[in-house]
Amino acid sequence: xxxxxxxxxxxxxGLGNTLLIALIAMPVGLCLSLALLxxxxxxxxxxxxINHVAGILxxxxxxxxxxxxxxxxxxxxxxxAGHYVSCPPIIAGIVAFSLLSLVYALPVLxxxxxxxxxxxxxxxxxxGLSQRAVFFNITLPQLWQHALPGLRxxxxxxxxxxxxxxxxxxxxxxxxxxxxxxxxxxxxxFYIFAALVYLFLTSISEMAIKPMFKKMHLxxxx
Amino acid sequence: MIATIIQxxxxxxxxxxxxxxxxxxxxAIGFVLAVLxxxxxxxxxxxxxxxxxxxxxxxxxxxxxxxxxFLYYGPTQFPDFMHxxxxxxxxxxxxxxxxxxxxxxxxxxxxxxxxxxQSQPKxxxxxxxxxxxxxxxxxxxxxxxxxxxxxxxxxxNEVITMFKSTSLASTIAILDITGVAKELASLxxxxxxxxxxxxxIYLLIGVGVSSIYRKIAQRIVLVS
Numbered sequence: 001x002x003x004x005x006x007x008x009x010x011x012x013x014g015l016g017n018t019l020l021i022a023l024i025a026m027p028v029g030l031c032l033s034l035a036l037l038x039x040x041x042x043x044x045x046x047x048x049x050i051n052h053v054a055g056i057l058x059x060x061x062x063x064x065x066x067x068x069x070x071x072x073x074x075x076x077x078x079x080x081a082g083h084y085v086s087c088p089p090i091i092a093g094i095v096a097f098s099l100l101s102l103v104y105a106l107p108v109l110x111x112x113x114x115x116x117x118x119x120x121x122x123x124x125x126x127x128g129l130s131q132r133a134v135f136f137n138i139t140l141p142q143l144w145q146h147a148l149p150g151l152r153x154x155x156x157x158x159x160x161x162x163x164x165x166x167x168x169x170x171x172x173x174x175x176x177x178x179x180x181x182x183x184x185x186x187x188x189x190f191y192i193f194a195a196l197v198y199l200f201l202t203s204i205s206e207m208a209i210k211p212m213f214k215k216m217h218l219x220x221x222x
Numbered sequence: 223m224i225a226t227i228i229q230x231x232x233x234x235x236x237x238x239x240x241x242x243x244x245x246x247x248x249x250a251i252g253f254v255l256a257v258l259x260x261x262x263x264x265x266x267x268x269x270x271x272x273x274x275x276x277x278x279x280x281x282x283x284x285x286x287x288x289x290x291x292f293l294y295y296g297p298t299q300f301p302d303f304m305h306x307x308x309x310x311x312x313x314x315x316x317x318x319x320x321x322x323x324x325x326x327x328x329x330x331x332x333x334x335x336x337x338x339x340q341s342q343p344k345x346x347x348x349x350x351x352x353x354x355x356x357x358x359x360x361x362x363x364x365x366x367x368x369x370x371x372x373x374x375x376x377x378x379n380e381v382i383t384m385f386k387s388t389s390l391a392s393t394i395a396i397l398d399i400t401g402v403a404k405e406l407a408s409l410x411x412x413x414x415x416x417x418x419x420x421x422x423i424y425l426l427i428g429v430g431v432s433s434i435y436r437k438i439a440q441r442i443v444l445v446s
Contacts, residue, residue, distance in 0.1 A: 059382070059428040060421050061389035064400060068421060071413035156283075163285035167393060174288060181295065188299040191292040195284045202283040 004189055007180040014176030015197060017090065021162045021172065024094050026155055029101020036102070037109050038135065050106075057103040062161050069096035070168050093165035093172075101158060108150035112143050145216040152209050156202055163198075173197060223415050230406060237402035238423060244388045244398065248320055249381060252327030257370070259328060260335035261361060281329040286322065286387055294318040294394050315394045327384050334376050338369035371444040378435050382428055389424070399423050 040050045057065065070092040077085040116139060124134035166175030177194040181187035227234065259278075263271045281289070297303055297312045304313065311317050342365060350360045392401035403420035407413045 056425060059386075059425050061386040061400065061424060063389045063392070064403075064417060064421050064424060067417045068414070071417060075414055160283075160285040163287045166287075174285070178291065186299050187291070187295040188297065191288060191296050194288055195280070195292065198285060198288065199280060199283045 001189070003180070003184040003186055004193055007176075007184075007190075010176050010180065011173065011193070011197075014171055014173040017170065017172040018159075018162050018174075019201075021090065021093050021097060021165060021170075022155075022159050025097035025162075026101050026158055028094075028098040029103075030105050030151070032098070032102045033105040033109055034140075036106065037113065040106065041110065041113060054103045054106050057099065058107075062100060063164055063167070065100060066093065066096045066164055066168060069099065089165070089168045090170045090172075092168065093162070093170050097158060097162065097165075100161070101154065104154050104157075105147075105151065108147050108154065109143060111150070112146035113139070115146050116142050148209075148212060148216060152206075155209075156205060159201055159205065160198065223410075223412070226406065226410055227419075230402075233397065233402055233405070234399075237397050237399045238427070240396070241385075241388050241391075241398040242427070244319065244323065244391065245381075245385045248323035248327055248388075249384055251320070251324040252384075253331055255324065255328040256331035256335055257366060259332040260339060260369070261366070263332070263336055264339045264365070265357070265361060278329045278332060281325055282333070286326055286390055287393060289322045289326070290319060290390055290394060293322055315391075315396050319388075319391050319394065319396060323384065323387060326387065327380060330380055330383075331373075331377065334373045334380070335369050338372040339365055341372075342368050368444065371442060374439045374443045378432065378439065381431060381435060385428060385431060386424070 036050055040047045040054075060068075070089060073087055073092050073095070074084075077087055120138050121134055124138050129137070162172060163174040165172050166178060169175070171179075173194060177190045181190040184190075259274060263274050293312065294315060297309065303309055311321075346364060346368065347360065350364050355363070388398055389400040391398040392404055395401070397405065399420050403416040407416040410416070
């Protein structure tokens with residue numbers, strides 16, 4: 001227990017890093033998938049490319065995707081800059097997890113889009129609203145309502161998957177806990193602490209999202 | 223790179239076989255345990271339901287990586303335990319990974335099954351009650367056959383997720399596909415080709431598993 005208290009500042013910094021990665025990756029991925037949403041629903045070849053690439057990225061394990069992004073970024077930066085550029089691994093983690101959020105949020109949003117009546121877009125057009133106004137004022141509120149259960153699962157799964165960045169050397173919660181466990185030869189204590197912290201994070205997320213369910217009249221799905 | 227593949231082809235094939243073995247074993251064990259767990263939660267007393275629900279919540283709320291490290295490295299804090307007869311299980315990385323993966327799939331599948339058990343139309347259970355079947359008979363013949371067939375579409379996601387979770391075996395030095403890719407990358411000092419090859423293998427096997435599952439599922443899925 002003394003070890004735990006001694007390492008507490010370091011572990012809290014790790015917790016901060018974990019939340020940083022998750023809180024940047026989720027909104028970025030969500031916004032990008034909203035941007036790609038309307039173009040992925042049409043019948044062009046561009047839409048087919050988006051959907052197939054998203055399917056391919058979805059079928060990769062998160063760990064493999066993370067390694068690909070991390071080592072790929074080193075190679076890409078080396079080609080751009082000419083010499084070896086050291087990129088902090090947390091940036092690679094954020095990029096990989098926003099890519100992951102994008103690719104997992106896309107089918108959720110596509111499913112929610114199918115529930116919305118397409119005649120509403122015609123009504124908006126007849127009222128003289130631009131495409132953008134129709135999307136933001138008519139489609140998006142309903143999309144948010146129908147996609148909420150899937151997005152909540154996505155957020156919870158993202159929160160837990162950020163533990164993987166510890167394997168590329170990021171000092172997140174899992175990384176600092178592993179370091180502390182190896183240094184003090186007491187892995188049981190530290191991993192129990194990490195489990196409690198992750199449970200705390202998921203509980204807080206669920207408690208924060210439940211009122212949103214009530215407000216959107218999705219009572220049963222909560 | 224082709225020369226290295228030919229030189230180490232046995233290692234790569236061994237990794238693929240190990241991954242598929244882990245997937246099948248953990249899915250089989252996890253599914254049987256999930257049926258048991260969800261039956262206990264559905265038919266048992268209320269306190270049992272809440273206790274098992276808390277356990278399921280803990281397993282679903284923690285990362286799989288954390289569970290693997292906890293089970294494999296955690297008990298080393300107690301050397302007496304590790305040297306006893308029970309320590310044999312926790313010293314073996316294969317058994318630890320199998321326990322964690324089976325545990326995980328048991329918890330996720332039991333949630334699906336519980337939801338399916340609770341959503342069965344009451345008329346079917348009333349008919350069974352009127353036929354004076356015993357509670358066990360109702361459970362096995364009517365409730366479970368309905369629930370298992372109902373979750374088949376959702377279970378496909380679970381199968382694919384389990385297949386992807388086996389890649390975490392590489393973190394405790396098991397030579398599955400990702401572990402072999404790591405090993406070959408550190409041998410040849412070239413990271414991207416090997417992780418790309420590993421991604422391609424996961425993609426191909428995943429597509430294969432999905433199409434096989436869909437063909438089998440079409441025959442037994444519940445059409446309501």
